[in-house]
Amino acid sequence: MFEFIRTHKRLMQIFLMLLIVPSFVFVGVSSYGNKGDDANAVASVDGQKITQQEWEQAQRQQMDRYREMYGAQFDQKMFETPEAKQAILDNLIAERALGGEIARNHLTITDATLAKLYAEQFKGDVNQYKAAAASLGLTTTGLDARVRRDMAMQQLSGAVQSTAFAPRSVATRLSDINDQEREVQELLFPTADFTAQVKVTDAMVKAYYEKNAALFLVPEQVKAEYVLFTPEMVEGQVSVTDAEIADFYGKNTARFTTPEQRIASHILINAKKDAPAAEKTAARAKAEAILAQLRKNPAEFATIAKAQSQDPGSAELGGDLGAVEKGAFVKPVEEAIYSLKQGEISGVVESEYGFHVITVTALKPVSTKTADQAKEEIAAELKKQKLSKKYSELAEAFGNTLYEQSDSLKPAADKLKLQVQTIDNLTRKPAPALAAAPYNNPKFLAALFSDDSLKNKRNTEAVQAGPNTLIAGRIVEFRPAAKRPLLEVDAVIRQRVALEEAARLAVKAGEAKIAAAKASGDATGFGEAKTVSRTKQPPFNSTAAIAVLKADVSKLPAYVGVELPGQGYGVYRIGKVAQAATPDAARRQSEVDQIADAIGQQDMYGYIQAVKQKAKVKLLTKPAVQASTQ
Known part of the structure; x- marks a missing residue:
């Protein structure tokens, strides 16, 4: 499905540019007229029910699309919150309400408009047209209905939002703020310039150690044995004979026939x-x-x-x-x-x-593969079937042996010809450095640190640590959480305290300079004047630039002091404020458009709320609690 979406962007825009959160446009057409099962309904729109199954389907589709977009960076947990589930239901409701409004007002898309879209998208390839329908689980007739509905919804949304405009006075004021330029001089007080003035005493070290005890805790750790059970350990126990291949071919010749x-x-x-x-x-x-x-x-x-x-x-x-x-x-x-x-x-x-x-x-x-031509394919399929069956049998034996002889991993390892391995310094939380190591799996660590495993030194259950990968472990040695001795961390603490004290002295010196400069107006010590604006790369530290642009400039010169983590303290003298000599007309127009878009979205939101009220929307459950994404 996602390969189709990547190669048919124009058509997918018709689907994906709709409503408040476009990712739900694939839900609801085929079931719009369904009265539903009252006991299984989560909401009612225009008297039509939205079922629990439709809601869960919308959640799965949303996750599938984001998984495709973000790949390895996809985090399923962001969709499992009550707020995320509620948002999906809200958008299903909004879509149903707008769909009803379209039907009542007889908004339609002509055959000519549909044909033009298809001609642009499919370039004369009818197989792509059929693939589009299949990728969405529809017939071609269903695809036509879906596209018509979604194009009508897009037109409705566009009609509402196109009436929005940005008041000229507001747009001009915001653009003026964005274009404003401030002439700034910088004076730095580096932390390093004050380190020689700092004397770190034993009392200061002890106080830091006691105040920041959590920084010096070594978490509880274990040394553990573990065994892995994977399909590779089963593969050598499975084979396929020529007789089995011939028998399969004879019973399934139709499979190898192309009509x-x-x-x-x-x-x-x-x-x-x-x-x-x-x-x-x-x-x-x-x-x-x-x-x-x-x-x-x-x-x-x-x-x-x-x-x-x-x-x-x-x-x-x-x-x-x-x-x-x-x-x-x-x-x-x-x-x-x-x-x-x-x-x-x-x-x-x-x-x-x-x-x-x-x-x-x-x-x-019509063409039919011969037995010899199909031999390799049949052998692979039969072996896969046998591997699956054998793996299931041995996995069950693995789990049973771990439970029945729970005081050692050796019986299970001997029975299945596995290797008992050892790993040290495991903690309750997965270690990022260990990445995908099976013993770094969160479920395995939870089992290893369970009461039964810790107190009774029993085997863990077989935990799935990856696709068809089982792992079981047993604690050999447990080391409780402990605070590192003061002597061991003394040098680190002295360095941190020295930096903190030097940074404090830098701030003190900078604040004194601000006070003196405000009193005299003298710019002695400050660097050359540089221009800071919101539209250009800042000429110095971005944290300082933000503070400069936020500063009150009703009275000039104005002064700003900024702590620069890891560097020291900066004092900034703002001597002049002006508008850009040549404003960027294209950017200003873009800002007007953005303001209009924001107002249009607000208008659309208000329109949807009115349509929902007209549709007599009723929530029939507590969605944030009951929704499931499994």
């Missing part, structure tokens, strides 16, 4: 089933004329289809219907397709939709 595949195109001249005779006669005559034209120039089929076919789904694709499946078309059309040879053009075929001219553009006959 005949026909790719067809058609040209349709519309004529409804109940159309007047004259209308049907005219439509047939037009189809006959097209057929005569094709008999002379068969290679022009796609060009003529684009120009004259009245089927909006295939005309832009040159009449291409894609790979034909049994039952996908009305009987007369299907019979015609299956009666043609490759490249052959049918006569005029009448159906309930009108008159068709049909051709088969590609034909692949």
